[in-house]
Amino acid sequence: MALTPELQSLADILCETKLVWLLAPSFPVDFEYPQIILDLKKIGVEKVVELTYAAKLINMEYEKILKENPSKKYICPNCPTIVKMIEFKYPELKEFIIDVASPMVIMDRFVKKEYWPEYKTLFIGPCLAKKMEAKEYGIDYAITFKELQEIINDHKENNILDCEFTFSVTEDGTPDFDHFYNDYTKVYPLAWWVADSMHYKGILTKDQILVVDGPTQIDAGIQEFKNNKNIKFLDILACEWWCIGGPGMMSKEPIEVKKQKVLEYKEHCKKDKIWSKLGKFEYGEDLDITR
Numbered sequence: 084m085a086l087t088p089e090l091q092s093l094a095d096i097l098c099e100t101k102l103v104w105l106l107a108p109s110f111p112v113d114f115e116y117p118q119i120i121l122d123l124k125k126i127g128v129e130k131v132v133e134l135t136y137a138a139k140l141i142n143m144e145y146e147k148i149l150k151e152n153p154s155k156k157y158i159c160p161n162c163p164t165i166v167k168m169i170e171f172k173y174p175e176l177k178e179f180i181i182d183v184a185s186p187m188v189i190m191d192r193f194v195k196k197e198y199w200p201e202y203k204t205l206f207i208g209p210c211l212a213k214k215m216e217a218k219e220y221g222i223d224y225a226i227t228f229k230e231l232q233e234i235i236n237d238h239k240e241n242n243i244l245d246c247e248f249t250f251s252v253t254e255d256g257t258p259d260f261d262h263f264y265n266d267y268t269k270v271y272p273l274a275w276w277v278a279d280s281m282h283y284k285g286i287l288t289k290d291q292i293l294v295v296d297g298p299t300q301i302d303a304g305i306q307e308f309k310n311n312k313n314i315k316f317l318d319i320l321a322c323e324w325w326c327i328g329g330p331g332m333m334s335k336e337p338i339e340v341k342k343q344k345v346l347e348y349k350e351h352c353k354k355d356k357i358w359s360k361l362g363k364f365e366y367g368e369d370l371d372i373t374r
């Protein structure tokens with residue numbers, strides 16, 4: 084199947100454009116690791132990193148904000164669909180949206196500041212709303228997993244020559260991300276895990292956190308947040324089971340299978356000592372992480 088004009092114009096420039104691809108943490112649902120790294124390099128991706136380090140910076144900032152004022156109410160701003168919905172439908176709740184940007188935006192700022200200021204960035208994920216958010220925040224491109232697979236298929240089916248490429252490797256020669264962070268936030272695309280990976284214990288009790296996911300639950304969840312004084316943190320997601328249920332995902336497997344794939348990838352990375360380049364918080368100091 085021919086690529087859309089938008090995807091074709093992206094595919095055409097891949098080999099000669101300095102691009103860092105920012106890979107959403109739900110990628111293990113649709114792609115095999117480490118094969119995905121080689122597939123990306125063949126189509127012309129020069130650098131590829133995961134978003135998980137940005138998620139860690141976000142969690143640490145949430146913890147700080149909540150500790151400073153635990154009696155306030157907060158809405159997690161990670162989902163751009165939810166942020167826009169609150170801005171338009173529930174403007175009286177805008178003040179509760181935490182002033183911290185999304186993982187995509189923060190990782191974009193981080194790689195441009197710390198590693199590759201001369202590069203453009205491209206986000207790949209399961210989300211259509213990220214295309215709008217990317218335009219708003221100056222991320223150069225945003226495509227879905229489905230669209231990435233179309234580019235890979237087009238490259239193979241039309242026998243397009245692989246671009247010349249280099250790739251980072253682990254000590255045993257396994258293809259690796261260009262900067263790898265073995266963070267606990269690899270579970271970020273799963274419902275409840277923003278709160279869990281935020282280490283809320285000692286700041287909030289579990290019954291002060293409301294996790295809402297999926298289009299049928301959003302309005303009721305927002306009303307519950309408004310009316311229930313006990314709820315302090317609303318972790319709200321437009322797609323069922325959060326990003327692993329996103330519209331740009333290819334897999335039609337049951338949610339439990341998708342969830343398992345993300346958890347298995349996290350465990351795989353954690354167990355393997357050679358992948359121990361832990362992302363230190365200091366790397367992100369002085370980075371603007373506000374919205």
Ligand code: SF4
Nearest residue numbers: 162210321322326329
């Ligand atoms: S929950 Fe859905 S809309 Fe929200 S960021 Fe994830 S994929 Fe996008």
